[in-house]
Amino acid sequence: MVVTELAEDASRVMAYLALGSNLGDKVGHLRQAATAIAQLPQTRILAQSSIYRTPPWGKTDQDWFANAALSVETNLSPAALLAAVLEIERQLGRVRRERWGPRIIDIDVLAHGDAVLATDTLTLPHPAMTERAFVLVPLNEIAPDLVIRGKPVNQWLAGLDAASITPMVPLAA
Secondary structure, three states: OOOOOOOOOOEEEEEEEEEEEEEOOOHHHHHHHHHHHHHHOOOEEEEEEEEEEEOOOOOOOOOEEEEEEEEEEOOOOHHHHHHHHHHHHHHOOOOOOOOOOOOOOOEEEEEEEOOOOOOOOOEEEEOOOHHHHHHHHHHHHHHOOEEEEEHHHHHHHHHHOOOOEEEEEOOOO
C-alpha cells in the first residue's frame, strides 16, 4: 500500500469511507479502490476492515456484494474527497445506470471529521449509513466508537439484523 505524506497543519481530519462491489472480481475491485485511495494526495489510509459478503440492499434482485470500510487521514475537504473517490469509481469502470443497481465499485464518504453538511452532491454524515448493516459491520470493525448523530457505530449496529453478513478476506492483499 502506498502511503501519502501529509502536510503538518491543522486541516488534517479523519474520514471514513465505505466500499462495495457486486460485479466481476468483487474482492479485486475493492482492493483496487483501496490502492487508489492510498495514492490520493494529502491522504493516507489508517485502517482497513475485512471484506464482507453481504446480501443486496434496496434492489434485491441482484448478486451479493463485497463490502469494506476504510479510515483515512486527509487534508482534502469533504468536496475534494468526494470528487477524488468519484474519479476512482470512474477509472475503475463504474457506470451509474440505476439507483442501488449492480456496480463494479461504489465508494461512499461516510463521515469527514466533525463535518455536518447537506449539499446537492454530499450529505455528512452519510444520511442512511445507520440503517445499513452492510456499512456498519465493516465500519464497526475499524471504528466501533465513532459517534454518528450522537451514538457510536457499535450501538447503531446493535439495532440492525447483520446475521447474513459474513467476513470473507482481509481488504489488504
